[in-house]
Amino acid sequence: MIKNVSVIGAGTMGNGIAHVFAQTGHRVVLIDVSAAQLEKALRTIEKNLDRQLAKEAITAQEKAATLQNITTETRLEEGVAEAQLVVEAATEQETLKLEIFRMTDAAAPADCILATNTSSISITKIASVTSRPGQVIGMHFMNPVPVMKLVEVINGYATHTAVSDTIIALSKKLGKMPALANDYPGFVANRILMPMINEAIYSLYEGVARVEAIDTIMKLGMAHPMGPLQLADFIGLDVCLSILNVLHNGFGNPKYAPCPLLVNMVNSGKLGVKSGEGFYTYTPGTKELVVSEKFR
Known part of the structure; x- marks a missing residue:
């Protein structure tokens, strides 16, 4: 069972992904090279939780527990050291994502699943720069993440069936509706x-x-x-x-x-x-x- 999740990138998508994992009881490390961006992300998450609280969608205790589940880190190696799942949500630039996956592959535990929130870049190509292509998968959330139900799950050419099954089940635990696609340009969405x-x-x-x-x-x-x-x-x-x-x-x-x-x-x-x-x-x-x- 996945409990420790690292999210790389604290922008709009990253803070939303961290929010939904933390709110469903996962321990989340939110990683970004910018400490200022991490502070901004935490403020955004709290603001969105306050919106949920005002609508009586969550309790004050649930808000506090969600925030307590999130820690931040500016060093990628330390941030993924105990992860069971890493979700990369950096800027949609292929060279940047490939470098992040090289670094993450070297630092994350051997059994850790590496997921990318990319909306179009080849999962197979991303997986090719790692030593674990069978454990690389697409997990494409929709914006705004706390509101939108869909997660487009994309299998790379080498993604193991067990990994795909794990991510589909996990998406459902997040309260999302997973839809499975294969790795061709643009996926489905x-x-x-x-x-x-x-x-x-x-x-x-x-x-x-x-x-x-x-x-x-x-x-x-x-x-x-x-x-x-x-x-x-x-x-x-x-x-x-x-x-x-x-x-x-x-x-x-x-x-x-x-x-x-x-x-x-x-x-x-x-x-x-x-x-x-x-x-x-x-x-x-x-x-x-x-x-x-x-x-x-």
């Missing part, structure tokens, strides 16, 4: 989602419709909770571009080619929510959705 987002951007680029119309049609016509352009802003336009490039390079099919408008926006630093502007503009303290001046 992003292989379907990203072409839709890209087509929405092409529709804007080609003058088919404006930002509000595209998102309204998809929300009201297809019952999507968020339009594809707003969703792209939420994910991060740089992340969308990176995943589309993985799909385009992986399949060699022009249907996955990123829209030139998306490329230009990323090159100009308009990345969506994280930069304050994408297809919409984002002002701290307000939830009003305002179309970027560029697209009015």
Whole structure:
């Protein structure tokens, strides 16, 4: 039974993953090279727990126990030394992830499972830099992690069936719904989602419709909770571009080619929510959705 979990990366996904493991009784070591980022992550987790407390989804005792289950570490080797499961949630950059897995493989116990929260990078390629490819697996949580139920579980070419079964059972214990996929570009979630987002951007680029119309049609016509352009802003336009490039390079099919408008926006630093502007503009303290001046 897995009790000790290390989470590498204290950003949006990492702190959410740490939150759900800690809340279900696991001892979590949250690892990041930045002590400031770790402090920010703990504040975010506490804020999200307070939100749950206000909704009476948890008790004050459960909040305290969750926070007590989390420790932080800036040194990867020390942070994974007692782990039974490591979940990597660093920035979606292949070279960075490969280096993290090399280091983690060298430092983690021999029977430890190594999971990655990658949304598109090959599990098989990540596993190839370790001495334990059978114990490497994808565990792709959705954002925001404490709220979203899905965990996309991705088997690499060499992933052992027992490891896959363990991660599926563990996901259920977290209160999540695991869905199993095999290791091909984009897996399932992003292989379907990203072409839709890209087509929405092409529709804007080609003058088919404006930002509000595209998102309204998809929300009201297809019952999507968020339009594809707003969703792209939420994910991060740089992340969308990176995943589309993985799909385009992986399949060699022009249907996955990123829209030139998306490329230009990323090159100009308009990345969506994280930069304050994408297809919409984002002002701290307000939830009003305002179309970027560029697209009015």
